[in-house]
Amino acid sequence: MNPVDQVVSSVGVNGLTAILVSLACVVLSWLALQNLKLDLFIRHPKSPQGKLLHLLLAIVLGRFVAAFIMDYWQYTQMLKYMF
Numbered sequence: 001m002n003p004v005d006q007v008v009s010s011v012g013v014n015g016l017t018a019i020l021v022s023l024a025c026v027v028l029s030w031l032a033l034q035n036l037k038l039d040l041f042i043r044h045p046k047s048p049q050g051k052l053l054h055l056l057l058a059i060v061l062g063r064f065v066a067a068f069i070m071d072y073w074q075y076t077q078m079l080k081y082m083f
Contacts, residue, residue: 018070021066021069021070022066024066025062025065025066025069026058026063026066028062028065029061029062029065030058032061033054033058036057038050038053
């Protein structure tokens with residue numbers, strides 16, 4: 001296999017992995033936020049605005065968790081160059 005093809009394939013796999021990890025983290029954040037009592041912070045948590053806030057919180061939290069996981073994975077991949 002050509003080295004350029006290997007790089008292109010590696011970039012593609014990394015991109016797909018990042019997408020899947022991000023989506024999984026958003027879903028996990030959504031599930032975790034189901035136990036959050038939003039009625040303490042907003043008037044009508046069952047309203048469309050309350051559900052939108054819930055979704056946005058899940059996306060933000062999921063993004064941070066996914067970034068942490070992907071950074072951690074990248075750091076572990078760099079360890080092989082230490083030895």
